[in-house]
Amino acid sequence: xxxxxxxxxxxxxxxxxxxxxxxxxxxxxxxxxxxxxxxxxxxxxxxxxxxxxxxxxxxxxxxxxxxxxxxxxxxxxxxxxxxxxxxxxxxxxxxxxxxxxxxxxxxxxxxxxxxxxxxxxxxxxxxxxxxxxxxxxxxxxxxxxxxxxxxxxxxxxxxxxxxxxxxxxxxxxxxxxxxxxxxxxxxxxxxxxxxxxxxxxxxxxxxxxxxxxxxxxxxxxxxxxxxxxxxxxxxxxxxxxxxxxxxxxxxxxxxxxxxxxxxxxxxxxxxxxxxxxxxxxxxxxxxxxxxxxxxxxxxxxxxxxxxxxxxxxxxxxxxxxxxxxxxxxxxxxxxxxxxxxxxxxxxxxxxxxxxxxxxxxxxxxxxxxxxxxxxxxxxxxxxxxxxxxxxxxxxxxxxxxxxxxxxxxxxxxxxxxxxxxxxxxxxxxxxxxxxxxxxxxxxxxxxxxxxxxxxxxxxxxxxxxxxxxxxxxxxxxxxxxxxxxxxxxxxxxxxxxxxxxxxxxxxxxxxxxxxxxxxxxxxxxxxxxxxxxxxxxxxxxxxxxxxxxxxxxxxxxxxxxxxxxxxxxxxxxxxxxxxxxxxxxxxxxxxxxxxxxxxxxxxxxxxxxxxxxxxxxxxxxx
Numbered sequence: 056x057x058x059x060x061x062x063x064x065x066x067x068x069x070x071x072x073x074x075x076x077x078x079x080x081x082x083x084x085x086x087x088x089x090x091x092x093x094x095x096x097x098x099x100x101x102x103x104x105x106x107x108x109x110x111x112x113x114x115x116x117x118x119x120x121x122x123x124x125x126x127x128x129x130x131x132x133x134x135x136x137x138x139x140x141x142x143x144x145x146x147x148x149x150x151x152x153x154x155x156x157x158x159x160x161x162x163x164x165x166x167x168x169x170x171x172x173x174x175x176x177x178x179x180x181x182x183x184x185x186x187x188x189x190x191x192x193x194x195x196x197x198x199x200x201x202x203x204x205x206x207x208x209x210x211x212x213x214x215x216x217x218x219x220x221x222x223x224x225x226x227x228x229x230x231x232x233x234x235x236x237x238x239x240x241x242x243x244x245x246x247x248x249x250x251x252x253x254x255x256x257x258x259x260x261x262x263x264x265x266x267x268x269x270x271x272x273x274x275x276x277x278x279x280x281x282x283x284x285x286x287x288x289x290x291x292x293x294x295x296x297x298x299x300x301x302x303x304x305x306x307x308x309x310x311x312x313x314x315x316x317x318x319x320x321x322x323x324x325x326x327x328x329x330x331x332x333x334x335x336x337x338x339x340x341x342x343x344x345x346x347x348x349x350x351x352x353x354x355x356x357x358x359x360x361x362x363x364x365x366x367x368x369x370x371x372x373x374x375x376x377x378x379x380x381x382x383x384x385x386x387x388x389x390x391x392x393x394x395x396x397x398x399x400x401x402x403x404x405x406x407x408x409x410x411x412x413x414x415x416x417x418x419x420x421x422x423x424x425x426x427x428x429x430x431x432x433x434x435x436x437x438x439x440x441x442x443x444x445x446x447x448x449x450x451x452x453x454x455x456x457x458x459x460x461x462x463x464x465x466x467x468x469x470x471x472x473x474x475x476x477x478x479x480x481x482x483x484x485x486x487x488x489x490x491x492x493x494x495x496x497x498x499x500x501x502x503x504x505x506x507x508x509x510x511x512x513x514x515x516x517x518x519x520x521x522x523x524x525x526x527x528x529x530x531x532x533x534x535x536x537x538x539x540x541x542x543x544x545x546x547x548x549x550x551x552x553x554x555x556x557x558x559x560x561x562x563x564x565x566x567x568x569x570x571x572x573x574x575x576x577x578x579x580x581x582x583x584x585x586x587x588x589x590x591x592x593x594x595x596x597x598x599x600x601x602x603x604x605x606x607x608x609x610x611x612x613x614x615x616x617x618x619x620x621x622x623x624x625x626x627x628x629x630x631x632x633x634x635x636x637x638x639x640x641x642x643x644x645x646x647x648x649x650x651x652x653x654x655x656x657x658x659x660x661x662x663x664x665x666x667x668x669x670x671x672x673x674x675x676x677x
Contacts, residue, residue: 157184219623256329313412469606626663
């Protein structure tokens with residue numbers, strides 16, 4: 056049995072990390088100490104001086120363990136690593152890095168790729184970020200695409216070099232088309248190293264490099280290549296001109312950190328200043344900070360933020376003085392390889408930078424409160440669903456369905472889920488209609504509901520056999536209500552399938568007016584009158600828009616996938632691709648078609664038809 060008092064006596068007078076456990080052996084707090092004996096004993100003494108959060112934590116400690124290190128810096132590194140791994144309840148936590156997107160360049164591959172990812176791995180690739188949201192990272196990717204034209208298609212190199220024609224991006228000058236075989240591996244990789252310099256903000260080095268390469272290309276009479284490099288220089292200079300000049304005296308790299316607080320939540324704003332110019336900013340949310348000082352919050356933020364940062368500046372400017380300044384500076388120096396200054400300015404230009412960051416943190420906090428109020432309005436609207444729909448039971452979980460096709464081709468359906476008025480995207484489902492071809496929304500609706508309900512039945516049986524838990528199920532629980540995007544025919548089709556499967560779920564139709572805008576709800580008994588200015592009406596509108604958007608997006612994705620496959624076939628252009636899809640309806644039918652059937656397609660010749668057969672045979676072999 057663990058005796059806390061006895062264990063406290065045995066604590067060493069050395070630096071290290073201490074780990075607090077509750078009675079279930081779950082880790083609830085992790086900390087570091089210069090002298091373990093002194094720091095850990097403080098938790099169990101003078102409780103009157105503890106904050107409510109510390110008192111709550113101590114009351115839940117069942118036992119603790121510790122790890123001795125050679126230095127306080129080693130303890131700091133270990134503390135950061137363990138906090139990220141276990142995310143203890145009573146530690147102040149920056150939102151999980153996995154929720155933030157990064158730009159990844161797979162330079163570890165022979166032919167690198169650039170894309171967005173949320174998984175930071177130690178795989179030899181180069182990561183940039185984290186970025187606060189997808190809008191920021193999309194804008195950055197668009198700029199990269201405009202300047203450097205890296206390939207974004209699904210082709211693999213060198214496997215697909217010389218196979219098929221370049222895609223549309225090449226023709227509109229958004230890709231340098233390595234698929235043509237006109238770009239060597241050395242040239243290809245050089246472009247991705249240029250992207251490195253651009254993302255790291257080292258524009259002077261990049262432009263100087265470009266100018267040398269432009270001069271070299273001109274001397275070799277490669278005027279088209281020189282013009283391309285000239286355009287890149289102009290684009291980067293245009294971006295630099297738009298960026299705010301921050302410090303004309305010392306144009307070094309620095310980050311500026313400020314916070315704004317709201318009850319138990321803190322918003323941290325980070326300005327990224329590179330070569331004296333503001334090149335970006337990010338905002339981060341830190342929860343459960345009600346019992347922590349401003350000094351403690353910024354200290355913890357710096358430790359967690361720079362632990363896996365892909366870039367550490369020469370200077371970090373903070374709104375408040377931080378704890379353990381010397382230790383953290385030394386830790387960052389070891390990561391960066393050169394000195395890192397952490398300063399809290401009292402006057403001058405740097406104070407103005409902090410104030411600017413603070414104002415932006417306040418804006419993020421205000422936006423959070425506005426969104427929170429909107430969410431509360433949505434929940435309030437959701438709570439009234441049963442009253443408005445005339446149902447006896449409470450309605451929290453709603454599923455919405457929509458069917459999408461173009462001229463009867465490639466039927467798909469989408470299922471979106473709303474809980475208490477909020478979309479639960481992890482439970483969205485998309486279906487490709489399998490049982491028939493052609494346009495028939497009612498049959499498609501019945502197939503989708505049958506498949507959805509059958510999946511739920513199978514999962515229920517697995518749970519009863521203890522082969523699965525409810526948390527692992529993808530189609531449970533069943534919804535309280537089903538909304539279908541359509542009128543009486545859609546409602547009737549859905550209700551027949553529910554009756555056949557002995558499932559008692561009310562069905563309502565989301566109907567639109569002549570301008571294709573949400574009009575209201577319909578049941579099998581008639582239309583339900585709704586106030587177009589009410590929160591509930593806006594919730595229905597959002598549901599209808601969301602399920603329609605999801606269905607259309609899925610349909611386009613499938614259609615583009617088919618088109619991209621046909622694009623790779625020599626002799627199949629836009630006209631032949633259109634005629635093939637019009638004749639065969641689906642890509643599966645094209646794959647299975649014999650030569651004589653392909654020749655019936657308008658505008659098809661024997662050579663192109665044989666190329667189609669050969670292409671799909673090769674794909675199957677791979």
